[in-house]
Amino acid sequence: xxxxxxxxxxxxxxxxxxxxxxxxxxxxxxxxxxxxxxxxxxxxxxxxxxxxxxxxxxxxxxxxxxxxxxxxxxxxxxxxxxxxxxxxxxxxxxxxxxxxxxxxxxxxxxxxxxxxxxxxxxxxxxxxxxxxxxxxxxxxxxxxxxxxxxxxxxxxxxxxxxxxxxxxxxxxxxxxxxxxxxxxxxxxxxxxxxxxxxxxxxxxxxxxxxxxxxxxxxxxxxxxxxxxxxxxxxxxxxxxxxxxxxxxxxxxxxxxxxxxxxxxxxxxxxxxxxxxxxxxxxxxxxxxxxxxxxxxxxxxxxxxxxxxxxxxxxxxxxxxxxxxxxxxxxxxxxxxxxxxxxxxxxxxxxxxxxxxxxxxxxxxxxxxxxxxxxxxxxxxxxxxxxxx
Amino acid sequence: xxxxxxxxxxxxxxxxxxxxxxxxxxxxxxxxxxxxxxxxxxxxxxxxxxxxxxxxxxxxxxxxxxxxxxxxxxxxxxxxxxxxxxxxxxxxxxxxxxxxxxxxxxxxxxxxxxxxxxxxxxxxxxxxxxxxxxxxxxxxxxxxxxxxxxxxxxxxxxxxxxxxxxxxxxxxxxxxxxxxxxxxxxxxxxxxxxxxxxxxxxxxxxxxxxxxxxxxxxxxxxxxxxxxxxxxxxxxxxxxxxxxxxxxxxxxx
Numbered sequence: 001x002x003x004x005x006x007x008x009x010x011x012x013x014x015x016x017x018x019x020x021x022x023x024x025x026x027x028x029x030x031x032x033x034x035x036x037x038x039x040x041x042x043x044x045x046x047x048x049x050x051x052x053x054x055x056x057x058x059x060x061x062x063x064x065x066x067x068x069x070x071x072x073x074x075x076x077x078x079x080x081x082x083x084x085x086x087x088x089x090x091x092x093x094x095x096x097x098x099x100x101x102x103x104x105x106x107x108x109x110x111x112x113x114x115x116x117x118x119x120x121x122x123x124x125x126x127x128x129x130x131x132x133x134x135x136x137x138x139x140x141x142x143x144x145x146x147x148x149x150x151x152x153x154x155x156x157x158x159x160x161x162x163x164x165x166x167x168x169x170x171x172x173x174x175x176x177x178x179x180x181x182x183x184x185x186x187x188x189x190x191x192x193x194x195x196x197x198x199x200x201x202x203x204x205x206x207x208x209x210x211x212x213x214x215x216x217x218x219x220x221x222x223x224x225x226x227x228x229x230x231x232x233x234x235x236x237x238x239x240x241x242x243x244x245x246x247x248x249x250x251x252x253x254x255x256x257x258x259x260x261x262x263x264x265x266x267x268x269x270x271x272x273x274x275x276x277x278x279x280x281x282x283x284x285x286x287x288x289x290x291x292x293x294x295x296x297x298x299x300x301x302x303x304x305x306x307x308x309x310x311x312x313x314x315x316x317x318x319x320x321x322x323x324x325x326x327x328x329x330x331x332x333x334x335x336x337x338x339x340x341x342x343x344x345x346x347x348x349x350x351x352x353x354x355x356x357x358x359x360x361x362x363x364x365x366x367x368x369x370x371x372x373x374x375x376x377x378x379x380x381x382x383x384x385x386x387x388x
Numbered sequence: 389x390x391x392x393x394x395x396x397x398x399x400x401x402x403x404x405x406x407x408x409x410x411x412x413x414x415x416x417x418x419x420x421x422x423x424x425x426x427x428x429x430x431x432x433x434x435x436x437x438x439x440x441x442x443x444x445x446x447x448x449x450x451x452x453x454x455x456x457x458x459x460x461x462x463x464x465x466x467x468x469x470x471x472x473x474x475x476x477x478x479x480x481x482x483x484x485x486x487x488x489x490x491x492x493x494x495x496x497x498x499x500x501x502x503x504x505x506x507x508x509x510x511x512x513x514x515x516x517x518x519x520x521x522x523x524x525x526x527x528x529x530x531x532x533x534x535x536x537x538x539x540x541x542x543x544x545x546x547x548x549x550x551x552x553x554x555x556x557x558x559x560x561x562x563x564x565x566x567x568x569x570x571x572x573x574x575x576x577x578x579x580x581x582x583x584x585x586x587x588x589x590x591x592x593x594x595x596x597x598x599x600x601x602x603x604x605x606x607x608x609x610x611x612x613x614x615x616x617x618x619x620x621x622x623x624x625x626x627x628x629x630x631x632x633x634x635x636x637x638x639x640x641x
Contacts, residue, residue: 237513240495244488251486256474256505265507
């Protein structure tokens with residue numbers, strides 16, 4: 001027990017009561033649903049359809065993406081309206097590996113070139129497709145492609161002290177420009193069809209329930225790991241510097257901190273996390289599509305985090321789960337109503353839940369604890385929770 | 389504490405012929421200032437005299453159009469940015485108390501605590517017991533012992549001023565630039581602040597910008613009067629108060 005208490009995970013969750021609930025829920029989705037999908041007899045009341053399981057997997061990927069945004073926006077005040085670009089780049093890197101795995105099983109049966117290149121009469125594989133036959137290389141690119149883009153973009157923006165709404169606008173422009181580029185056939189990423197018709201991943205049939213179960217489980221696992229890494233970052237002194245930058249950027253400079261370095265590191269890390277989310281998403285949905293770069297997608301991520309509650313981490317997960325599920329429900333049951341509901345949800349959040357669902361949960365908890373202890377004293381709260 | 393160190397150079401801060409214009413308006417006009425090591429200096433002047441711009445130039449926020457700005461005789465401050473200058477040992481307290489609202493009093497001091505400011509170091513940083521003691525010492529010095537875990541945004545105006553002064557002290561700078569520390573304080577708090585600053589000046593150089601004459605009198609130090617971006621008079625408070633030009637532009641009104 002003592003040893004357990006020494007671990008970071010134990011310490012991180014000790015004061016994070018809602019984080020515990022949210023993560024438990026994530027773990028249940030990530031294990032029970034895949035198990036039921038594979039093992040429960042078809043037609044029984046416990047059977048989970050592959051459609052539902054895939055949906056859950058997609059939503060878990062969105063939750064990872066929401067965590068990435070919450071880290072930069074909620075803690076450091078960098079409102080990125082282009083996180084969808086990093087998500088898509090990670091997805092394309094994984095998609096390129098999956099394309100290479102097709103081999104000669106494509107429609108044209110060309111062992112060297114993907115179908116879309118044969119269709120465009122290309123005679124050789126472009127250099128930037130080299131290496132994607134290897135899963136390890138593709139995985140490296142899942143990290144590097146969004147990471148390097150965020151690093152270079154962030155380096156230029158933060159060094160020139162581009163902040164606030166100006167930064168938001170150029171991130172929006174970035175994802176829009178990438179969308180235009182990826183829609184072009186000559187860029188070599190499949191144009192407006194994107195990358196699709198995947199056959200297998202690491203030798204396993206990508207369509208099979210078993211493979212999908214593993215992917216959903218992976219999404220849940222990566223979500224939990226990301227949560228703890230983010231939790232570590234925000235509870236370290238580094239995290240306090242991030243909050244300090246959010247609250248009073250120039251004060252932080254006069255304290256001697258190189259604000260641009262902090263922003264650059266957290267922005268690059270966040271972009272990599274977004275890329276990883278995209279890399280799990282693409283094999284689940286079976287396609288990497290250029291419309292994922294669309295600016296509206298990036299704005300969607302901001303809405304998840306705003307609804308869930310900024311600067312709490314678990315709030316971002318709640319936001320992604322709630323909106324992800326609501327979107328699926330309403331777009332299938334009342335397709336015409338969804339955009340109105342989303343708009344209404346956003347208006348209601350701004351009016352009645354300015355700090356999101358997480359903010360309201362914290363309020364309720366403080367009210368319940370009442371005068372017993374000062375809510376601003378996490379140490380005391382921790383003691384109380386242990387005593388229970 | 390660092391008298392040995394400070395004796396090696398003649399002036400800790402030296403401004404010569406500094407000029408800065410904003411859209412043709414000369415906020416600072418041929419300003420010269422010389423602060424010796426360990427000196428306590430008060431700077432007064434009417435609104436728009438260039439006090440804040442001067443602070444901005446010294447701390448690297450604003451680059452002067454021309455003139456010399458030197459720290460410890462031979463470091464040219466115009467070549468460095470805010471973070472560099474802060475790390476060299478020039479600390480600044482703002483006119484409006486600027487503390488980190490969503491962090492606790494303790495965390496605010498932890499951030500300001502002298503130490504490595506690198507990104508990797510802060511990721512793995514752990515407070516040593518000496519550092520914890522130092523933070524506790526400062527907290528009791530600024531009278532916030534009851535508020536250690538309170539968020540800075542829930543402090544009163546005066547408490548925020550004190551917290552920011554605490555952050556300045558724990559940063560262990562050689563020069564402290566203090567902009568209107570007594571703003572919004574009660575008479576009692578003002579006098580306490582003056583006492584605290586005089587205490588700090590025993591082993592640091594301190595430059596105080598202030599409007600409150602009682603406060604400046606309590607500091608009992610050399611006073612520099614700024615007017616329209618340059619030095620109008622310099623000397624003891626008695627001397628400058630008797631200067632007819634000073635009376636005309638500032639004190640008389």
